[in-house]
Amino acid sequence: MFSARLKAIAQPVLADIENHPFVRGIQAGAVPAAALMVYVEQDTCFLDAFAKVYAGALSKCTTKDQMRFFEEQIRYTLNDEAGAHQILCDIAGQKLSDHQHAKQRPITYLYNEHLFNALRTGDLIDLIAAMLPCPWTYTEISQQIVDGAAPDNPFLPWIEFYQPQPGQIDGSMVKTLFGMVDELAIGLSEERQHEIEQRFLRSCELEYEFWEQAYYQKDWKYKN
Numbered sequence: 380m381f382s383a384r385l386k387a388i389a390q391p392v393l394a395d396i397e398n399h400p401f402v403r404g405i406q407a408g409a410v411p412a413a414a415l416m417v418y419v420e421q422d423t424c425f426l427d428a429f430a431k432v433y434a435g436a437l438s439k440c441t442t443k444d445q446m447r448f449f450e451e452q453i454r455y456t457l458n459d460e461a462g463a464h465q466i467l468c469d470i471a472g473q474k475l476s477d478h479q480h481a482k483q484r485p486i487t488y489l490y491n492e493h494l495f496n497a498l499r500t501g502d503l504i505d506l507i508a509a510m511l512p513c514p515w516t517y518t519e520i521s522q523q524i525v526d527g528a529a530p531d532n533p534f535l536p537w538i539e540f541y542q543p544q545p546g547q548i549d550g551s552m553v554k555t556l557f558g559m560v561d562e563l564a565i566g567l568s569e570e571r572q573h574e575i576e577q578r579f580l581r582s583c584e585l586e587y588e589f590w591e592q593a594y595y596q597k598d599w600k601y602k603n
């Protein structure tokens with residue numbers, strides 16, 4: 380299966396994500412407040428782009444079921460993901476509304492443009508491959524760290540937010556996306572498969588860099 384190949388090539392970067400100090404900090408129950416707020420601000424920019432890219436995916440669908448699936452994900456991304464941000468703001472003692480108008484930092488820009496590029500230049504399978512690392516790595520992270528988290532860990536609600544739950548972003552939604560990829564990959568040339576693998580792997584690396592950007596508060600060097 381093509382989806383198994385995607386997961387296999389991404390194992391090294393997934394391991395690096397799971398070992399990232401930001402993610403390890405979530406598991407240990409302590410992340411510097413400044414890192415949390417850069418994450419929330421940049422993730423707000425990311426989710427806006429992600430909802431638009433989902434709308435682009437919807438426009439490339441060939442069946443009503445596919446369209447309904449993306450419509451549901453757009454609603455979820457626009458309305459429910461902020462719940463995860465609220466949890467992080469509460470931990471950092473910050474008001475969410477004070478952090479929803481930030482400008483994109485370099486990695487957010489790169490990740491968003493990587494997604495928009497897949498929308499512009501690819502087919503539905505290219506776009507899904509570029510989008511999949513977002514829900515895939517988060518469900519993998521939450522499953523990986525939930526066991527080691529203490530019962531009084533303030534991040535538990537965040538970790539549980541990304542645990543499989545019916546009607547939410549869950550294991551089944553990730554399975555649905557990988558299932559679409561497998562269906563759409565049938566009959567594709569080696570060259571096309573390689574191109575799609577690259578889009579997937581790049582997004583995985585950008586997920587890693589997104590944690591890195593927030594943890595070390597990386598920004599543009601020159602600003603006006």
Ligand SMILES: Cc1ncc(C[n+]2csc(CCO)c2C)c(N)n1
Binds near residue numbers: 426548
């Ligand atoms: C950088 C970054 N990557 C992934 C997520 C998680 N996430 C965002 S949208 C979505 C899927 C909705 O269908 C998921 C799982 C995030 N918040 N920020």
